[in-house]
Amino acid sequence: MFSADTSPITLHYRPRNRNTYITITGTGEVSVRTPYKNEQKVRELLRDKEGWIRDKLAKLCARDHECHRLGETIRFRGENAPVHRFPKLQQKLEKVENHVNIEKYYHHFYREEALLTLPSRIEYYARKTGLRPSEVRFKKMRRRWGSCDSRGVVTLNTMMMQLSYEHIDYIIVHELAHLEHMNHSKAFHDLVRLFLPDEKKLRRELRAITPL
Numbered sequence: 001m002f003s004a005d006t007s008p009i010t011l012h013y014r015p016r017n018r019n020t021y022i023t024i025t026g027t028g029e030v031s032v033r034t035p036y037k038n039e040q041k042v043r044e045l046l047r048d049k050e051g052w053i054r055d056k057l058a059k060l061c062a063r064d065h066e067c068h069r070l071g072e073t074i075r076f077r078g079e080n081a082p083v084h085r086f087p088k089l090q091q092k093l094e095k096v097e098n099h100v101n102i103e104k105y106y107h108h109f110y111r112e113e114a115l116l117t118l119p120s121r122i123e124y125y126a127r128k129t130g131l132r133p134s135e136v137r138f139k140k141m142r143r144r145w146g147s148c149d150s151r152g153v154v155t156l157n158t159m160m161m162q163l164s165y166e167h168i169d170y171i172i173v174h175e176l177a178h179l180e181h182m183n184h185s186k187a188f189h190d191l192v193r194l195f196l197p198d199e200k201k202l203r204r205e206l207r208a209i210t211p212l
Contacts, residue, residue, distance in 0.1 A: 009046070010103075013037060020045050024056045029070070071102050074109070078164025107140055107158070114138050114158040121172055122154075129195055131176040145171045145206065148178035163209070170202040 009030040020034040020042070030053060036042055046053070071093055073080045083090045092105045115138060126132045134152035141147075141157040148154050154175045160168055173195050181188035193199040 011039075011042060022046070022049055022053065024053070030057075070106075074106060075162040076113075077161065078167070110161045111138065111140070111158040113161045114156070117161070118156060118168070118172070121169065122156075122176075125169070125172050125176055125195070129173065129176050131179045133176065133179060146175040148175045148182070150182065152179055154179075163206075166198070167202060167206055167209075170196055170199065170206065174203075 009032060012031065012033045013035075014033045015035050017033060017035045020032065020036065022045075023031045023033075025031060030046075032042060032046070034042055034045070036045075072083060074083055074086070074089070075081075076086075083093060086109065089105060089109050093102060096102055096105070118138070119136070122133075122136055133148070133154040135154070137153065137155040138158050139155060140159055141155075144157060145160050145163075146154065146156045156171065156175070160171055163171075170192075173192055177188055177191045180191060189199060196202065
């Protein structure tokens with residue numbers, strides 16, 4: 001990983017990709033998936049896209065009111081919080097010097113918070129909806145906030161602890177609703193809306209947020 005200005009850039013080498021894909025996460029990280037091993041080539045691609053990247057980051061900062069700074073702030077429960085609010089995390093971060101290890105501790109923090117917080121929210125909505133999963137799993141996922149399979153196993157992305165409680169509840173209800181409807185039909189969305197009247201708004205907002 002290397003950094004450009006104040007925004008961390010993560011390189012993911014993908015030899016099977018035909019093209020390079022650049023995405024901006026909800027916390028302001030620039031993620032690059034590329035078939036190129038040559039860092040100079042990647043830097044040239046980033047320079048070509050610099051205007052687009054800066055525009056996306058500016059919009060993200062405007063939306064969040066302040067820029068997320070890796071190692072100084074952490075996206076938690078819908079806001080950019082200073083790391084010093086979490087002494088255990090801060091102590092760990094003070095001992096590391098590279099972004100890879102900083103991200104590792106962020107991910108550990110999110111997982112611990114997910115295991116502490118989410119089971120009670122799942123139980124609450126399971127009782128409220130009458131829809132109970134056969135099993136609940138927690139893992140870090142790159143592209144989805146959650147999933148539900150045909151066996152009734154619900155998997156939740158630990159990175160959802162970045163989100164507000166409203167969005168967390170939406171993801172939980174969304175996946176529980178798949179126990180009744182294994183699709184995204186009108187009946188499915190009507191079921192989610194029965195318990196979360198702002199379902200459309202929450203769904204639209206989540207589309208604009210990418211897991212770290």
